[in-house]
Amino acid sequence: MSAPVYSMTHVAPTIAAILDIPAPAQSTGEPIAEIAAELKGSERCAVLAPDALGMYQWGLWHQAMPFLGSLINQHHVVLHAVMPTITPVNFATMVTGGDQSVHGIHAKDEDFQCETIFEVLAANAKRGAAVGQDGCTMGDLIGRWAERCGQIAKRAPRYEDDIVADMLLEVATEDTPEFLITQLVTTDDIFHEFKPSSPQVVPYLQDMDARLNRLVEGLAELDYGIIILSDHGQHDGDGRGTHGTDCDEDSLVPCTWTK
Numbered sequence: 001m002s003a004p005v006y007s008m009t010h011v012a013p014t015i016a017a018i019l020d021i022p023a024p025a026q027s028t029g030e031p032i033a034e035i036a037a038e039l040k041g042s043e044r045c046a047v048l049a050p051d052a053l054g055m056y057q058w059g060l061w062h063q064a065m066p067f068l069g070s071l072i073n074q075h076h077v078v079l080h081a082v083m084p085t086i087t088p089v090n091f092a093t094m095v096t097g098g099d100q101s102v103h104g105i106h107a108k109d110e111d112f113q114c115e116t117i118f119e120v121l122a123a124n125a126k127r128g129a130a131v132g133q134d135g136c137t138m139g140d141l142i143g144r145w146a147e148r149c150g151q152i153a154k155r156a157p158r159y160e161d162d163i164v165a166d167m168l169l170e171v172a173t174e175d176t177p178e179f180l181i182t183q184l185v186t187t188d189d190i191f192h193e194f195k196p197s198s199p200q201v202v203p204y205l206q207d208m209d210a211r212l213n214r215l216v217e218g219l220a221e222l223d224y225g226i227i228i229l230s231d232h233g234q235h236d237g238d239g240r241g242t243h244g245t246d247c248d249e250d251s252l253v254p255c256t257w258t259k
């Protein structure tokens with residue numbers, strides 16, 4: 001089954017097309033037509049990102065994730081993460097449409113050097129929200145920037161993705177922001193700890209699948225068009241999982257969508 005491959009720089013323009021707002025000014029990507037066509041007309045857009053769940057792990061362990069599999073079997077594309085294939089760089093690309101030479105982000109405590117989707121939302125009287133674990137990219141970089149643009153950031157304790165999911169559904173219900181983004185870090189943590197090819201990851205993937213199912217059901221009721229993707233993959237290192245290189249295991253991630 002071969003799916004088209006698009007650069008991570010296409011995500012921000014795709015979100016903008018769904019929400020009918022301009023893409024961030026320095027974006028170099030284009031809207032992904034198959035996603036925009038299906039989700040356009042949704043009042044809101046949510047991006048759910050299980051961290052480091054690449055095509056490599058998907059090939060190994062997809063049977064542990066029947067819900068995500070049911071979406072991917074309907075339709076998916078493959079995204080190519082930008083270099084270096086690490087979390088702050090690729091989330092920065094998701095919200096700007098530019099690679100590192102454009103957004104200037106190397107680490108989560110740095111400031112964006114270009115416009116993000118949050119400035120665009122603010123200029124168009126729409127709201128964005130970022131929900132994620134404290135001490136991770138979603139809280140420390142994306143949420144910090146959302147707040148700087150007068151928008152919403154919620155932070156859950158470290159290692160508590162189920163609380164992240166609770167908070168996301170609470171924000172979606174109470175504030176109904178037009179744009180929501182979350183990072184679910186458990187997958188990155190366990191691939192690092194056990195390495196991607198270890199069967200020890202399976203119970204955590206089953207939990208992540210149930211979490212994604214719960215999020216999609218809750219968000220679809222609130223008229224969110226939902227994109228599920230990862231920021232990068234991982235490859236087997238010496239006893240651990242690792243990433244950051246341009247190998248396919250680090251670079252290629254699945255992306256699917258539903259409403």
Ligand SMILES: [Zn+2]
Nearest residue numbers: 052188192243
């Ligand atoms: Zn990592």
